[in-house]
Amino acid sequence: xxxxxxxxxxxxxxxxxxxxxxxxxxxxxxxxxxxxxxxxxxxxxxxxxxxxxxxxxxxxxxxxxxxxxxxxxxxxxxxxxxxxxxxxxxxxxxxxxxxxxxxxxxxxxxxxxxxxxxxxxxxxxxxxxxxxxxxxxxxxxxxxxxxxxxxxxxxxxxxxxxxxxxxxxxxxxxxxxxxxxxxxxxxxxxxxxxxxxxxxxxxxxxxxxxxxxxxxxxxxxxxxxxxxxxxxxxxxxxxxxxxxxxxxxxxxxxxxxxxxxxxxxxxxxxxxxxxxxxxxxxxxxxxxxxxxxxxxxxxxxxxxxxxxxxxxxxxxxxxxxxxxxxxxxxxxxxxxxxxxxxxxxxxxxxxxxxxxxxxxxxxxxxxxxxxxxxx
Amino acid sequence: xxxxxxxxxxxxxxxxxxxxxxxxxxxxxxxxxxxxxxxxxxxxxxxxxxxxxxxxxxxxxxxxxxxxxxxxxxxxxxxxxxxxxxxxxxxxxxxxxxxxxxxxxxxxxxxxxxxxxxxxxxxxxxxxxxxxxxxxxxxxxxxxxxxxxxxxxxxxxxxxxxxxxxxxxxxxxxxxxxxxxxxxxxxxxxxxxxxxxxxxxxxxxxxxxxxxxxxxxxxxxxxxxxxxxxxxxxxxxxxxxxxxxxxxxxxxxxxxxxxxxxxxxxxxxxxxxxxxxxxxxxxxxxxxxxxxxxxxxxxxxxxxxxxxxxxxxxxxxxxxxxxxxxxxxxxxxxxxxxxxxxxxxxxxxxxxxxxxxxxxxxxxxxxxxxxxxxx
Numbered sequence: 016x017x018x019x020x021x022x023x024x025x026x027x028x029x030x031x032x033x034x035x036x037x038x039x040x041x042x043x044x045x046x047x048x049x050x051x052x053x054x055x056x057x058x059x060x061x062x063x064x065x066x067x068x069x070x071x072x073x074x075x076x077x078x079x080x081x082x083x084x085x086x087x088x089x090x091x092x093x094x095x096x097x098x099x100x101x102x103x104x105x106x107x108x109x110x111x112x113x114x115x116x117x118x119x120x121x122x123x124x125x126x127x128x129x130x131x132x133x134x135x136x137x138x139x140x141x142x143x144x145x146x147x148x149x150x151x152x153x154x155x156x157x158x159x160x161x162x163x164x165x166x167x168x169x170x171x172x173x174x175x176x177x178x179x180x181x182x183x184x185x186x187x188x189x190x191x192x193x194x195x196x197x198x199x200x201x202x203x204x205x206x207x208x209x210x211x212x213x214x215x216x217x218x219x220x221x222x223x224x225x226x227x228x229x230x231x232x233x234x235x236x237x238x239x240x241x242x243x244x245x246x247x248x249x250x251x252x253x254x255x256x257x258x259x260x261x262x263x264x265x266x267x268x269x270x271x272x273x274x275x276x277x278x279x280x281x282x283x284x285x286x287x288x289x290x291x292x293x294x295x296x297x298x299x300x301x302x303x304x305x306x307x308x309x310x311x312x313x314x315x316x317x318x319x320x321x322x323x324x325x326x327x328x329x330x331x332x333x334x335x336x337x338x339x340x341x342x343x344x345x346x347x348x349x350x351x352x353x354x355x356x357x358x359x360x361x362x363x364x365x366x367x368x369x370x371x372x373x374x375x376x377x378x379x380x381x382x383x384x385x386x387x388x389x390x
Numbered sequence: 391x392x393x394x395x396x397x398x399x400x401x402x403x404x405x406x407x408x409x410x411x412x413x414x415x416x417x418x419x420x421x422x423x424x425x426x427x428x429x430x431x432x433x434x435x436x437x438x439x440x441x442x443x444x445x446x447x448x449x450x451x452x453x454x455x456x457x458x459x460x461x462x463x464x465x466x467x468x469x470x471x472x473x474x475x476x477x478x479x480x481x482x483x484x485x486x487x488x489x490x491x492x493x494x495x496x497x498x499x500x501x502x503x504x505x506x507x508x509x510x511x512x513x514x515x516x517x518x519x520x521x522x523x524x525x526x527x528x529x530x531x532x533x534x535x536x537x538x539x540x541x542x543x544x545x546x547x548x549x550x551x552x553x554x555x556x557x558x559x560x561x562x563x564x565x566x567x568x569x570x571x572x573x574x575x576x577x578x579x580x581x582x583x584x585x586x587x588x589x590x591x592x593x594x595x596x597x598x599x600x601x602x603x604x605x606x607x608x609x610x611x612x613x614x615x616x617x618x619x620x621x622x623x624x625x626x627x628x629x630x631x632x633x634x635x636x637x638x639x640x641x642x643x644x645x646x647x648x649x650x651x652x653x654x655x656x657x658x659x660x661x662x663x664x665x666x667x668x669x670x671x672x673x674x675x676x677x678x679x680x681x682x683x684x685x686x687x688x689x690x691x692x693x694x695x696x697x698x699x700x701x702x703x704x705x706x707x708x709x710x711x712x713x714x715x716x717x718x719x720x721x722x723x724x725x726x727x728x729x730x731x732x733x734x735x736x737x738x739x740x741x742x743x744x745x746x747x748x749x750x751x752x753x754x755x756x757x758x759x760x761x762x763x764x765x
Contacts, residue, residue: 089667090465148757150525150558150685157679158686183525184753246753265756292464293668299675304532310525311533311742314749328752336760367686372761374689377703378559378621380762381640382523383755385711386747 061095061286065276066115068108068125070227071101074249075312076274079180079305080124083276086297095290097122112277116172121282124179127165127275128209134172136356139364140165141273144211144343146364148271149181149306150379151371156273159367164360173280177298180274180305183313185266186250187331188243189234189259194331197338206230206242210346211268217342227253234258243268246309247316256324263329267339274305436470436661440651441490443483443500445602446476449624450687451649454555454680455499458651461672470665472497487652491547496657499554502540502650503584509547511731514739515540517647519586519718521739524556524646524681525754526746531648534742539735548655552673555649555680558688560641561625562706563618564609564634569706572713581605581617585721586643592717602628609633618643621684622691631699638704642714649680 065084069077077099084097102108111123112130127134128141139146140161147155155161156178169176188207194200201219205212212222223239233239235258242259243266244250256262276298283291320326331339351358440459444452452474459472477483486498487505502509503516514521515536522530530536531553544551563582569575576594580587587597598614608614610633617634618641619625631637651673658666695701706714726733 086667086671090664090671092664145761148754150681153678154682154685157682184757186752247749264752265760266753267760270757270761289465289467292461293671296461296465296668296671296675299678300671303528303674303678306525307529307532310529310746310749313753314745317749317752330756370689371685374622374685374692375758376762377561377639377692378641378688379523379754380758381705382559382645383750383758385640385642386520386645387751387755 058094059287060093061290063095063097063121063282064105065097065099065122065124066102066105066111066120067100067123068102068111068129071104073101074252075305075308076180076182077101079274079301079308082304083124083179083297083301086300087293090293090297091290095286095293099124112172112174115277115279116174118173118279118281121279123277125275125277126272127176131209134168134356135350135354136168136360138210138350139357139360140168140176140275142209142269142271143347143364144214144268144270145340146270147368147371149183150271151368151375152181152271152273153178153302154371155364155367159371160363161367164363168356168360169277170280175278175280175283177276177278177295178273179276179298179301181302181309182245182269182272182274183306183309184246184271185243185269186246187263187266187268188241189250189255190241190261190263191234191237191259192240193261193329194263194335196332197335200335200338203241204239206233206239207268209268210343210350211243213346214268214339214342217345218338231255231258246313247320248309248312251316251320256320256326260327261329262320262326263331265330267331267336274302276301433469433662435468436665438470438472438496438657439480440472440474440497440499441477441480441486441495442475442498443477443486443504446479448476449627450680450683451555451557452476454649454676454683455651457679458499458554458672458676461675462668465668465672466665470661470668474499487547487549490652490654491549493548493654493656496654498652500650500652501647502551506584509543509731510725510729511543511735513585513725514732514735515543515551515648515650517584517644518722518739519589519643519645520715521645522743522746524558526743526750527556527646527648528553528677529746530739530742534746535738536742539738543731543735544652545655550653550655550658552651552653552670553648554651554673554676556677556684557620557644557647557649558681558684559621559646560618560644561621562638562641562643563616564625564630565616565636565638566609566634567615568636568704569638569710571707572710575710575713578616579614581608581614582643584643585718585725586618588721589643589714589717592720593713606630606633621688622695623684623687626691626695631695631701635702636704637695637701638706640705642706642711649677651676 065080067077067080072078072081080099084099087095087097106114109129111125114120115123126141127137130137165176197218200215203220204223205215205220206223206225207215208224215222225233230242231253234242244253321328347361351361440455442452442455447453447456455474459474462470462472481489481495484504486500489495490498501516502512505512540551572593575590578595579598580590580595581598581600582590583599590597600608605617606628609617619628696703722736726736
């Protein structure tokens with residue numbers, strides 16, 4: 016709070032030192048002058064680029080990146096302009112991290128699990144199977160010390176991270192056969208990245224990686240038997256209902272995926288404090304805006320999938336979920352045994368998850384059982 | 391992070407800029423000039439007051455109001471200063487609405503159900519028994535057209551409303567006896583305001599209104615048999631565990647109370663567009679910050695209440711909840727029959743609630759049952 020005061024005080028002092036005659040001559044120095052006088056903003060202007068891991072203007076997620084740039088522009092009176100690039104437009108999607116790290120680009124927009132190869136601990140700041148939902152992740156990041164840990168982890172790469180969105184609970188995915196027992200996972204070729212993929216592999220399946228653009232064809236041709244994607248709104252746009260019969264819930268592997276923004280640290284530190292606060296606020300706004308869009312849009316798409324397209328909605332049987340959970344614990348154990356940073360972050364994450372889960376049991380979970388649609 | 395560094399750098403840069411201004415005469419008006427030139431902000435300055443319905447610096451909720459003012463100050467480079475007053479410091483808490491409406495004060499901070507006497511429909515923008523949780527309310531407001539409706543309703547009073555926080559699911563309250571059946575509600579004297587109070591009255595109880603400061607004494611002296619307040623963090627601070635034996639869950643009456651900010655419309659329209667965007671973003675940030683604090687703090691307090699203070703945690707029996715729900719429907723029906731605006735808002739609210747609830751059934755509710763602590 017005192018910071019801003021100091022700055023204004025200094026500007027005033029500097030203006031005095033510069034000579035009132037000179038400033039009065041320029042006409043730009045007066046403060047609080049005419050009744051309706053518009054704010055005149057001068058000073059250094061920044062033109063930044065933001066590379067994303069999404070197709071250009073990707074629904075909801077890419078739109079949030081566009082909006083974030085627009086809000087920063089408006090709030091800063093045009094002093095900080097951010098040009099948003101879809102994945103591949105300026106650099107390939109999965110090279111965003113390195114480009115921002117090296118400072119060839121100022122900002123990036125993605126999800127932290129994309130960088131698991133370089134920073135295994137990053138995964139805890141995106142999505143953990145059987146981990147926390149959006150509300151829990153936000154509580155951990157903003158209220159539980161999670162963001163400070165994330166800053167520490169990305170700081171080693173010269174990056175400043177911020178939460179900038181959330182998908183909410185995702186769907187479990189599309190399958191060309193029913194999953195009636197853990198046995199049905201054996202031999203299953205599923206497109207599923209990250210920790211979830213490792214879990215499927217442990218369950219005897221094969222985790223196949225394929226870019227979004229190739230999933231449909233791979234599923235149609237039987238290269239894969241199943242795929243996860245996001246949730247009803249995005250899945251409907253992908254048209255998976257035309258080629259897979261069963262749509263499974265819940266998204267055990269991604270219960271509340273955090274969408275991130277990351278900024279080159281030296282560039283970040285070159286911004287004036289007011290611009291830094293503007294970027295921080297835009298990221299918060301984007302976070303809440305994105306989740307609210309997902310929540311507002313998903314049911315319409317789900318009803319369309321079920322009603323018009325006759326998709327068979329299924330819930331994974333309890334024993335399948337128990338098996339997936341058991342393997343998740345093993346995958347996480349192996350990760351933290353190999354990597355000290357992952358151990359540190361996971362232990363912090365897990366302690367918070369237990370706390371927020373114990374409270375949710377009497378609040379959010381109790382609420383949902385209270386208002387559950389009767390059927 | 392880095393703020394201290396930035397400030398020092400700024401001071402250095404400002405000194406350099408002041409020097410070159412002397413030399414160049416009009417050097418301060420250039421845009422994108424010198425490498426490290428600071429942003430110099432001129433133009434009209436505003437000094438606004440914000441009256442709140444909370445005690446000064448009230449934990450979490452009042453703190454969020456303080457932070458909101460601080461963020462706006464920082465983002466605007468001191469152009470918009472907001473002085474926050476606790477309830478009663480400038481005007482009595484429940485006169486905030488009228489004072490902002492009349493323009494004697496620029497902004498207010500409260501919860502929309504406080505204004506039910508003047509604007510019955512306002513209640514739908516705060517909390518509805520068996521209504522929506524925080525995530526649902528945000529989705530409705532930001533993604534489902536709810537905020538536009540709220541603007542319409544408050545617009546008739548010359549006010550511009552914004553969501554600025556959320557309590558999350560509240561607790562059901564403190565009782566000096568067990569509630570084992572709907573019969574136990576008959577004759578119950580409970581401190582519970584708003585729609586929840588009307589429901590308790592229908593169930594045969596007496597809804598007593600008393601200001602926060604008097605609840606403890608009233609409960610201790612038997613003037614009331616029960617009270618609701620907020621959730622574990624605030625309830626522990628109030629010390630209710632010293633005088634009431636049973637702590638009930640869930641908060642059926644307030645499943646995700648929206649904390650609001652409202653601004654005098656003429657004052658709002660006098661702000662430059664960049665300042666308007668700054669205020670909007672600060673409100674979003676405050677909304678997410680507040681809920682995250684609640685979620686991060688509540689479990690520690692709950693465990694302390696149970697572990698150290700031996701509070702008896704109870705869940706309302708299903709038939710009690712069913713009774714409360716039945717009376718809630720009657721209360722809402724009576725409200726919308728009497729007031730056309732309430733009808734319009736409720737129908738919109740209810741349609742969205744059904745949609746978001748149907749999706750939650752496969753996402754949030756499924757998630758909670760997936761990760762529920764085994765016991």
